[in-house]
Amino acid sequence: MAERASFLVEARGVSVALGGTLALDRASLRLEPGPRTVVLGANGAGKSVLLRTLHGLIAPTAGVVAWGDVDGRPARQAMVFQRPVMLRRSALANIGYALAVNGVAEPQRSRRAAAALARVGLTALAGRPARVLSGGEQQRLALARAWSLEPEVLFLDEPTASLDPGATAEVERVIASFAAEGTRIVMTTHNLGQARRLADEIVFIHAGRVTERTAADRFFVQPGSTEASLFLQGEIPW
Amino acid sequence: MFEIFASLGEALALIGGADPALAGIVVLSLELSLAAAVAGAAIGLPLGALIAVGRFPGRRTLIVTLNALLGLPSVVVGLVVYLLLSRAGPLGSLGILFTPAAIVVAQTLLVAPIVAALARQVAEDAWREYEEQLTSLGVSRLRAVPTILWDARFSLLTVVLAGFGRAASEVGAVMIVGGNIDGVTRVMTTAIALETSKGDLPLALALGAILILVVLAVNAGVFAIREWSARRHG
Numbered sequence A: 001m002a003e004r005a006s007f008l009v010e011a012r013g014v015s016v017a018l019g020g021t022l023a024l025d026r027a028s029l030r031l032e033p034g035p036r037t038v039v040l041g042a043n044g045a046g047k048s049v050l051l052r053t054l055h056g057l058i059a060p061t062a063g064v065v066a067w068g069d070v071d072g073r074p075a076r077q078a079m080v081f082q083r084p085v086m087l088r089r090s091a092l093a094n095i096g097y098a099l100a101v102n103g104v105a106e107p108q109r110s111r112r113a114a115a116a117l118a119r120v121g122l123t124a125l126a127g128r129p130a131r132v133l134s135g136g137e138q139q140r141l142a143l144a145r146a147w148s149l150e151p152e153v154l155f156l157d158e159p160t161a162s163l164d165p166g167a168t169a170e171v172e173r174v175i176a177s178f179a180a181e182g183t184r185i186v187m188t189t190h191n192l193g194q195a196r197r198l199a200d201e202i203v204f205i206h207a208g209r210v211t212e213r214t215a216a217d218r219f220f221v222q223p224g225s226t227e228a229s230l231f232l233q234g235e236i237p238w
Numbered sequence B: 001m002f003e004i005f006a007s008l009g010e011a012l013a014l015i016g017g018a019d020p021a022l023a024g025i026v027v028l029s030l031e032l033s034l035a036a037a038v039a040g041a042a043i044g045l046p047l048g049a050l051i052a053v054g055r056f057p058g059r060r061t062l063i064v065t066l067n068a069l070l071g072l073p074s075v076v077v078g079l080v081v082y083l084l085l086s087r088a089g090p091l092g093s094l095g096i097l098f099t100p101a102a103i104v105v106a107q108t109l110l111v112a113p114i115v116a117a118l119a120r121q122v123a124e125d126a127w128r129e130y131e132e133q134l135t136s137l138g139v140s141r142l143r144a145v146p147t148i149l150w151d152a153r154f155s156l157l158t159v160v161l162a163g164f165g166r167a168a169s170e171v172g173a174v175m176i177v178g179g180n181i182d183g184v185t186r187v188m189t190t191a192i193a194l195e196t197s198k199g200d201l202p203l204a205l206a207l208g209a210i211l212i213l214v215v216l217a218v219n220a221g222v223f224a225i226r227e228w229s230a231r232r233h234g
């Protein structure tokens, strides 16, 4: 019998060249089921590219991204982008579309779409055209859409970057509850308070390289790499 | 100069009196142009979106061919359709030469490339915005085609409108395959050409005025729909 993979997704020596720059430089990272991972690093360090590459949106120039299996199939995954794109239809229909594309038939489709909206507190806006929702509402809708697909791994790229404190707290609450139900969270943020609140472990990236991976409570007290400690002191590490 | 104003006066009288022969020509023109716009859109919209979103062998060739078709002289299209539909031609058994159906066929051939080329532009812009998100949701490129067409529906309305305008203003091909038969295949453009050559300027002018009014009205309608949709859907 084949050995059951113990990881959900793994990058092995992944390099990504984009427009002449090496956005990822032999990055390796193995994500097991469990902890909430927050990826930190300066602007342009390669956080977004790492998430996109793990998610399968960017093909590595070198190295491999491997998806472990859960019950004999690759782990289900979803991603929430910093600026989510909504289709020109209602909030509810946006979730229904994602479910339909993934083979969920009626009547489960409507039931799951409504449940996902309720989950992020958007039931009252179900019929509203998605593209006229506010930034915070769209971000929550994107979370609901991703969650409706029942992902085992959920990538979030700066999910609260342009939100006010109230909306940020709301989105953090939703992310924490997804994690509590067993969804593997991998996210980036420039909000260190948020990283403290949500992270079990920190992956630090500098110039396309994973310089360290440390338990969150350790990282903020005693980071393991010079780049990370400079970053935490608010200095520019180059 | 005076002659033009006199003709204009008579033209207004013709329109005001709702001359039945005139009305018949106008209605036939609108029906055929609408049919051609719908058929051209049915071919051109999916084709344009498929070219915008798809990655398949022959894509570049298709783009070049399509662009070449844009510049195709309409009389040549008329001639080809004539040859295809003529009694000895491969489609001669259909027996539709010199009928309104032949006009629709020729107009559709002229409209489809325009719609496809413009739709490709619209769909490419939409795809640039949607690609990452849709791919992330597990949407294949083929599945993205109807999604993009539906999401860009209000912009594409303008594209179909351009196709309708092309069909409504076509003379050469329509003359060749329709034959400008009174009461059967005489449309606004061919009637204008005929009446002008016969010297009946009032009728020609009346038809010209109606043609412009119709195009204006359709444009205004589409503009209103776009304004409304932009406010409602963002």
Ligand SMILES: Nc1ncnc2c1ncn2[C@@H]1O[C@H](COP(=O)(O)OP(=O)(O)OP(=O)(O)O)[C@@H](O)[C@H]1O
Pocket (backbone or CB within 6 Å): A018, A019, A020, A021, A022, A023, A041, A042, A043, A044, A045, A046, A047, A048, A049, A050
């Ligand atoms: N499509 C692209 N074409 C060319 N270069 C790119 C592209 N995408 C990213 N890069 C480059 O790759 C590097 C890493 O980018 P990335 O977006 O991952 O940074 P980041 O860590 O997410 O930064 P930020 O905190 O600003 O979001 C940067 O130098 C960036 O300029």
Ligand SMILES: [Mg+2]
Pocket (backbone or CB within 6 Å): A047, A048, A049, A157
């Ligand atoms: Mg980024």
